[in-house]
Amino acid sequence: MSLGDYLxxxxxxxxxxxxxxxxxxxxxxKGLYRQMExxxxxxxxxxxxxxLAGFYGVPFEEMRWRLxxxxxxxxxxxxxxxxxxxxxTLHLWNGQEVTGKVRWxxxxxxxxxxxxxxxxxxxxxxxxxxxxxxxxxVLSEDQFPKxxx
Amino acid sequence: MAENLWALREQKKLSVAALANRAGLPIGxxxxxxxxxxxxxxxxxxxxxRALYVEESDIKLQTDRRPPATAVTAPREPARELASAxxxxxxxxxxxxHSKSPPRPPAPARPxxxxxxxxxxxxxxxxxxxxxxEIGRPVADLDRPTASELIKKLQAEAAQAGPxxxxxxxxxxxxxxxxxxxxxAAQEQKPVLHFTLFDGTSLSGQVTGFSPYNITIRRPxxxxxxxxxxxxxxYTKEAAA
Numbered sequence: 182m183s184l185g186d187y188l189x190x191x192x193x194x195x196x197x198x199x200x201x202x203x204x205x206x207x208x209x210x211k212g213l214y215r216q217m218e219x220x221x222x223x224x225x226x227x228x229x230x231x232x233l234a235g236f237y238g239v240p241f242e243e244m245r246w247r248l249x250x251x252x253x254x255x256x257x258x259x260x261x262x263x264x265x266x267x268x269x270t271l272h273l274w275n276g277q278e279v280t281g282k283v284r285w286x287x288x289x290x291x292x293x294x295x296x297x298x299x300x301x302x303x304x305x306x307x308x309x310x311x312x313x314x315x316x317x318x319v320l321s322e323d324q325f326p327k328x329x330x
Numbered sequence: 331m332a333e334n335l336w337a338l339r340e341q342k343k344l345s346v347a348a349l350a351n352r353a354g355l356p357i358g359x360x361x362x363x364x365x366x367x368x369x370x371x372x373x374x375x376x377x378x379x380r381a382l383y384v385e386e387s388d389i390k391l392q393t394d395r396r397p398p399a400t401a402v403t404a405p406r407e408p409a410r411e412l413a414s415a416x417x418x419x420x421x422x423x424x425x426x427x428h429s430k431s432p433p434r435p436p437a438p439a440r441p442x443x444x445x446x447x448x449x450x451x452x453x454x455x456x457x458x459x460x461x462x463x464e465i466g467r468p469v470a471d472l473d474r475p476t477a478s479e480l481i482k483k484l485q486a487e488a489a490q491a492g493p494x495x496x497x498x499x500x501x502x503x504x505x506x507x508x509x510x511x512x513x514x515a516a517q518e519q520k521p522v523l524h525f526t527l528f529d530g531t532s533l534s535g536q537v538t539g540f541s542p543y544n545i546t547i548r549r550p551x552x553x554x555x556x557x558x559x560x561x562x563x564x565y566t567k568e569a570a571a
Binding site: 189190193273274275277279285286287288289290292299300301302303304306307 | 508509526528530542559560562563564565566567
């Protein structure tokens with residue numbers, strides 16, 4: 182789960198407190214929280230993560246490592262698996278490990294074909310880490326999924 | 331077949347305020363669109379479609395007037411004193427016109443109307459020149475009501491021509507089409523899906539509805555449960571027994 186998704190989940194668990202309320206209660210610069218939560222690339226640094234870990238009452242490390250696994254990096258891995266047909270292993274929030282070929286993906290979910298040919302639809306925010314990890318910084322526009330209809 | 335905005339909104343059980351909020355548009359604008367006072371700006375069509383979870387082609391650009399509610403009212407009883415002493419028939423009121431100036435000419439067509447008109451013509455494989463010959467003047471010279479009538483006419487033609495396979499904008503928040511397609515198929519074919527939640531629980535049921543944020547399922551006992559996607563880890567079709 183990316184830092185953005187994790188912050189979204191924490192916010193939901195804290196009664197849907199708004200980004201503005203969080204910024205008012207902490208020393209975060211205006212607009213930073215929203216960007217950290219919503220951007221697909223990694224936004225934030227150790228200091229901002231430390232502030233938010235304190236606000237939500239979670240360990241700093243539990244939050245910090247997620248900054249290195251942003252949504253965009255997952256998109257890169259999904260693109261690579263879709264293009265090459267090579268299997269991708271997803272480690273999910275609930276400890277489940279799913280390996281298979283990516284059949285489709287969009288910005289909300291990904292469908293993985295398992296070895297028994299069944300399809301499992303995984304919510305992207307439930308993905309903690311994945312293998313192999315694709316390097317690179319930018320997801321070009323042609324790598325976004327093309328919606329049909 | 332394209333439907334009126336108000337009809338789609340009511341189907342989705344949304345208030346005007348909720349729709350405005352979801353689409354990120356002012357409430358006043360939604361009211362104007364729904365009352366047919368103005369045709370929907372094509373730039374807002376995508377937002378409204380996403381907020382209602384329909385295709386853009388499902389929304390009529392020029393909304394029809396909502397049919398009046400058929401309220402049944404009991405005939406009024408005349409007041410007692412009036413019943414005993416009938417009044418002489420009232421003189422019909424004369425309509426007094428306060429405006430001395432002649433009626434204003436209709437406003438020129440909005441640029442958005444022209445743009446939409448051109449888009450409709452493209453969909454119908456017709457060109458602007460043919461239409462201009464048909465109506466006897468350049469499209470750019472159309473007035474607002476005439477443009478509106480033309481749009482309605484062409485919309486009807488386009489609806490008869492069949493649905494259009496539209497490409498949605500490649501914006502991150504818009505690209506949820508694959509899951510939507512999967513869930514649409516599940517809603518139609520009604521397989522039992524098995525959902526795994528973040529808290530470790532799991533649920534099974536048939537999809538009865540969904541939005542970008544929720545999935546509603548009918549459980550085996552007939553009850554309905556709405557699952558927030560944020561609470562979901564994954565789902566899969568249950569293996570046939």
